[in-house]
Amino acid sequence: MGPLDGRRVALTRPAESTDSLRRKLEGMGALVLLTPAIRRAPPTSWGPLDRGIAGVFSGRYAGVLFTSPASVEPFWLRLRSAGGGNASLNGVVIGAVGQGTAAALGRLGICVDVVPGAEYGSALAIAVGSFLGERIRGARFLQPRAEEGREELRGGLESRGAVVEVVAAYRTLRASPAELEPLVANLRAGAVDAVVFASPSAVEAVLAAASSGLGRARAVAIGETTAAALEKAGIDDVWVASRADDEGMASAVVDALRTL
Structure with missing residues (x-):
């Protein structure tokens, strides 16, 4: 039994x-x-995510932050379709909320730099702030997430002087x-x-x-x-x-x- x-x-x-x-x-x-x-669907438009990925190529961002496994695959597929790969993320801080999100990134060969002990967005903001120290001020981050996602990660980083660009990687439908x-x-x-x-x-x-x-x-x-x-x-x-x-x-x- x-x-x-x-x-x-x-x-x-x-x-x-x-x-x-x-x-x-x-x-x-x-x-x-x-x-x-719930079920997941493509975002209303891929344009914001694709522009964010172009920013990754140009060195616009200090980091890319993921709050759920669901945002990992669409980011990766759009990155690949734009001609990028793991090397495109060299020098970019990768942050993940939760071991499940970190594992999803790891399966794609993406090294994760920051995983907070607590599994919510504000904890990632604290952890990224500790990881970067004074460099957090003025640092710009890309956050692929659900269209209807929560604001705690962005708020936590912006309170530390960072800039966060949120882009939709998928929609959640009830x-x-x-x-x-x-x-x-x-x-x-x-x-x-x-x-x-x-x-x-x-x-x-x-x-x-x-x-x-x-x-x-x-x-x-x-x-x-x-x-x-x-x-x-x-x-x-x-x-x-x-x-x-x-x-x-x-x-x-x-x-x-x-x-x-």
Whole structure:
């Protein structure tokens, strides 16, 4: 018997980024419900990202900063399509929020210079400031992110005298209530033991569809930013992964269900 034998765990990540965690949970005995609450789409325009990449080529930026794995691939693909590669990033500080983002960059052979211990944007701003010291003043950074992304990284760096140019690398689209109805029905019936959230957007989508909340299901969050979104929505008991990767989230699910 595994630690999750017979437990029903709902994953709300986009379908394309769920497979590894699903296999890990199933290996622990869980019955996994795949209920993507969000999906990713190209940005409204590639122009801002492409202009940012041209700025990388020209030496405009002191660094490129990533706050999620989702921003890594579109940045890389547009960089490659413009004729660039790893060498284009020589001398550019690369910062990442979370081990998952750092791993996504590492798989492409991109060396990461700064990964804060805490997994939110303001922590990266502090870490980059410490890394550069006095050089942070007037330094210019490129931040590829979701069109509807959070402002904490930019605000943290600008308060230290840096300039941050934010460009959209993708859009996050919520699933419709109809697409989430199977999850909502299972929550209503008490047939879900845990729901795993990997972003505030997924929290917002699920709780907009599930007007009565999560019922008896335990909420598991990938990090503090997602946990804060759950708490803001009135979900008081939230288990937070110690690391923002599949291992950390699987361990958090085990912890959450230990006493259920």
